[in-house]
Amino acid sequence: MKETILVEHLEKVFYSQNDMEIIALTDMNLRVPENEFLCILGPSGCGKSTLLRIIAGLEKASSGRVFYNGREHTKPCREIGMVFQSYSLMPWLNVLDNIALGLEFAGVSKPERMAIAREYLDMIGMSNFGKAFPYELSGGMQQRVAIARALANNPDVLLMDEPFGALDAYTRIIMQKELLRIWEQRKKTIIFVTHSVDEAVYLADRIILMSGNPGRIKKEIAITIPRVRERSNPRYGELTSELLALLEGA
Amino acid sequence: MQKTFNKLILSLILPALLLIVWQLSAWQAQNATVLPTIGRVLENFIHATDNFIGLGSIPRNIGVSLIRVLSGYTVGVLIAVPLGVLMGYSKTIQQIFETFVNIFRPIPPLAWQPLALAIFGMASIATLFNMPFGQQYVFWGNFKIAMVFLIGMGSFFPVVANVMFGVQSVRQTLIDSARVLGASEKDIFFKILIPAAAPSIINGLRVGLAIGWACLVGAEMLPGSVAGVGYLITHAYELARTDLVITGMICIGGVGALLDSIFRIIANKYFSWESKTR
Ligand SMILES: Nc1ncnc2c1ncn2[C@@H]1O[C@H](COP(=O)(O)OP(=O)(O)O)[C@@H](O)[C@H]1O
Ligand SMILES: [Mg+2]
Numbered sequence: 001m002k003e004t005i006l007v008e009h010l011e012k013v014f015y016s017q018n019d020m021e022i023i024a025l026t027d028m029n030l031r032v033p034e035n036e037f038l039c040i041l042g043p044s045g046c047g048k049s050t051l052l053r054i055i056a057g058l059e060k061a062s063s064g065r066v067f068y069n070g071r072e073h074t075k076p077c078r079e080i081g082m083v084f085q086s087y088s089l090m091p092w093l094n095v096l097d098n099i100a101l102g103l104e105f106a107g108v109s110k111p112e113r114m115a116i117a118r119e120y121l122d123m124i125g126m127s128n129f130g131k132a133f134p135y136e137l138s139g140g141m142q143q144r145v146a147i148a149r150a151l152a153n154n155p156d157v158l159l160m161d162e163p164f165g166a167l168d169a170y171t172r173i174i175m176q177k178e179l180l181r182i183w184e185q186r187k188k189t190i191i192f193v194t195h196s197v198d199e200a201v202y203l204a205d206r207i208i209l210m211s212g213n214p215g216r217i218k219k220e221i222a223i224t225i226p227r228v229r230e231r232s233n234p235r236y237g238e239l240t241s242e243l244l245a246l247l248e249g250a
Numbered sequence: 251m252q253k254t255f256n257k258l259i260l261s262l263i264l265p266a267l268l269l270i271v272w273q274l275s276a277w278q279a280q281n282a283t284v285l286p287t288i289g290r291v292l293e294n295f296i297h298a299t300d301n302f303i304g305l306g307s308i309p310r311n312i313g314v315s316l317i318r319v320l321s322g323y324t325v326g327v328l329i330a331v332p333l334g335v336l337m338g339y340s341k342t343i344q345q346i347f348e349t350f351v352n353i354f355r356p357i358p359p360l361a362w363q364p365l366a367l368a369i370f371g372m373a374s375i376a377t378l379f380n381m382p383f384g385q386q387y388v389f390w391g392n393f394k395i396a397m398v399f400l401i402g403m404g405s406f407f408p409v410v411a412n413v414m415f416g417v418q419s420v421r422q423t424l425i426d427s428a429r430v431l432g433a434s435e436k437d438i439f440f441k442i443l444i445p446a447a448a449p450s451i452i453n454g455l456r457v458g459l460a461i462g463w464a465c466l467v468g469a470e471m472l473p474g475s476v477a478g479v480g481y482l483i484t485h486a487y488e489l490a491r492t493d494l495v496i497t498g499m500i501c502i503g504g505v506g507a508l509l510d511s512i513f514r515i516i517a518n519k520y521f522s523w524e525s526k527t528r
Contacts, residue, residue, distance in 0.1 A: 078432030102431035
């Protein structure tokens, strides 16, 4: 299978205030085939966000390279979308205008982009909230809008940085189901960062387990449980405990 | 309804107290040059359209002052807003201008008076546009470039500082989100930074106008002025007409508060998202 994202020998060093070196990532290598749902799992501070930001082109690598469809990728572009953990909506735009923002940047005419935005608004089940402003929405609703905004741009790759981290357990489960449905429907390559073992086992085709100091890949596990996955499935429980044990040693 | 009424009552307590103290002190002083009674000052407002000490009516003086302040303010703002935005946007531009701005900022605008006079002399809007002599010329001759400069100086610094701060404090996540949605540098500038900083920009404009308006009396002390509330105050003082001085002060305070509330209304109407966003 053709790979969509390829990461080669990626290294990222930050310098702290007192010029101390912080090695956020070292020798990261990653192949993400087309239409894969990849989860990156790891303790906080292990460099997950940094990896995603470099893939998005928001941050420069210290060394190593990122390829998208075989070409080196260094700058953000609309083919690679990203959903942040929280508070990423433009507070001065209403929900519809937020969803349509990427299309506005792309020069899509107003009636056309509004029609598309409405379609995604319906998809996230918020048809009545088009004119609402972000401050009028709960955290879960804001996050749904952020996802709709990323999807409305019809990106090829979707990078998601703990997008459900700020949500309550119930909303989170609903959103996970919803995301899988969209992924199956629209066929996208998704790199999904989380520190929740359960979330990773529920969502992923494959899990990359990272460990910190310095951030690197510790293990790779393919999840072959057929979807929709039942949390009561014994295989599900086994994988979860295995990963938890690995995380503890990470 | 009850709430608005309570708010009104609360906001009127201190002004009422001030009036009582004023009136009691005036009776005590028994000297209209030291402190006239409220009645004397009220009289001036009742006869606002009279010709006061040869300077014309109160509305006319307010009008002249308003034009002065607004022209100085406009010039100051037209330079300050783009500069502030650019300084907030680019570290390099900030470094080029920051020290320069910081050196001039603490200088009170009125300290520029002698220099303003030396540089601009008696030049006015009338001479600037080469108007032919006549009624128009006399009217526009009231608006000396030196005054416009002083008021512009007063408005300039708070606007630059607020605008720069506003642009700099735009959350990185918003900029990053726009970039991954495919925003060009121009989009980031006009569709993210400017709207995100708009509440700070409006606040800067508001503070700038307040300070420009407060520079009025000083600016109108410059020679060549024969109208304006500031000049009215100076001239009334020379004639020991304290009641007129107070009348002028009330006009400045009232108009200033009015201008300020216009900005507040705009901010509440269009930028309420800012105070409501956590
Ligand atoms: N801008 C930065 N400057 C300095 N250090 C940073 C910066 N961003 C991240 N780091 C450091 O890099 C490491 C990885 O951070 P991050 O990628 O955010 O981890 P994660 O998302 O897995 O929690 C951490 O030690 C963090 O302190
Ligand atoms: Mg993170």
